[in-house]
Amino acid sequence: MTHFFNYMLLGNTISIWIFFIICLFGGCFVVKMAGNKSIGLIKSLLTKQKIIPVDSVIAFIEFYAIFFIYGIVIYLCLGLLSLSPLFQKIYNMFGNILFVGSLTLLLTETTDWFLQNNMQKQEIKPIIKTALPGFSKITKILIWLIAVIFFLENLGFQISTLVAGLGIGGIAIAFASQIILKDLFSYVSILLDQPFAVGDLLTVGDLKGTIEHIGIKTTRIRSLSGEILIFSNTDLTESRLRNYQHMKERRVVFSIGVIYDTPLGQLKEIPDIIRKIINNITNTRFDRAHFFQYGDSSLIYEIVYYVIGSEYNKYMDIQQAINLEIKDEFEKRKIEFAYPTQTLLIEPKLGS
Known part of the structure; x- marks a missing residue:
């Protein structure tokens, strides 16, 4: 055994x-x-x-x-x-x-x-x-x-020898990874500088949308029409951006035109009419309303006011309410809006 x-x-x-x-x-x-x-x-x-x-x-x-x-x-x-x-x-x-x-x-x-x-x-x-x-x-x-x-x-294994032995191949890899590293540094820059965050509404050039994802190399933005826009982080950090998320109030400028036959007394009343309309709407701050200029077929008024907050839908609701109130007040006072018109002067022929 x-x-x-x-x-x-x-x-x-x-x-x-x-x-x-x-x-x-x-x-x-x-x-x-x-x-x-x-x-x-x-x-x-x-x-x-x-x-x-x-x-x-x-x-x-x-x-x-x-x-x-x-x-x-x-x-x-x-x-x-x-x-x-x-x-x-x-x-x-x-x-x-x-x-x-x-x-x-x-x-x-x-x-x-x-x-x-x-x-x-x-x-x-x-x-x-x-x-x-x-x-x-x-x-x-x-x-x-x-x-x-x-x-x-x-x-x-001698790692330093291995790295040195890469030679031209290592240089090629370094050049190929240059763009990736550039986007990575841009990602770090976005993190530290914090120009925007997920959920912010941005305008990049002529494109506009809401940020959905910020990645290491790219950032995805949902456009207003629904499609996904993909930007490299380098493109965003090198572009001029408009971030609407932290906007405390929105400045709105619009104009209206009335016909040339409007009496002088009513022309003087229009700025006060518009001021009262805007002041009666919540989340707004009236700035000014002036008889701005003589147009080709209308007397033009320029109106400026502020919407408190950054929501676009809120701004559009307020603008719609202002437009409807102006229409109602002008109808009550028989003030007519102008529209493009042409007056033809026909001279009679001599001897007719």
């Missing part, structure tokens, strides 16, 4: 293999039982403390922490065996992957949880809420990039 346990199999005795199997399955069984107990205990503790979201922590433990502990058990158990040089390299690589991967996942999940937790705060600015998902992606990419570099360094 002793001879059987001393029998060599793949460089290890049978007794070592049996001990390896017992440790492996025993360790996994202990992790399974302890994991279930720990999850229940942590869940009840976090529920009482109400410090951080319970679901996100439990999900992290179930999907990452438990598998990480299983990996540690497997790694320690494999250390009991005498491995060939090839398998020893694989074993060391597995250890590096386990260490670097678990640490990277911990950092990325912690970063993601921190950003998501900040997004749920009511006092945070809308533009920050918009930017946090993008920054979460950028942070995760940077963490994984550092992790890959660290992993390759541990495997013996």
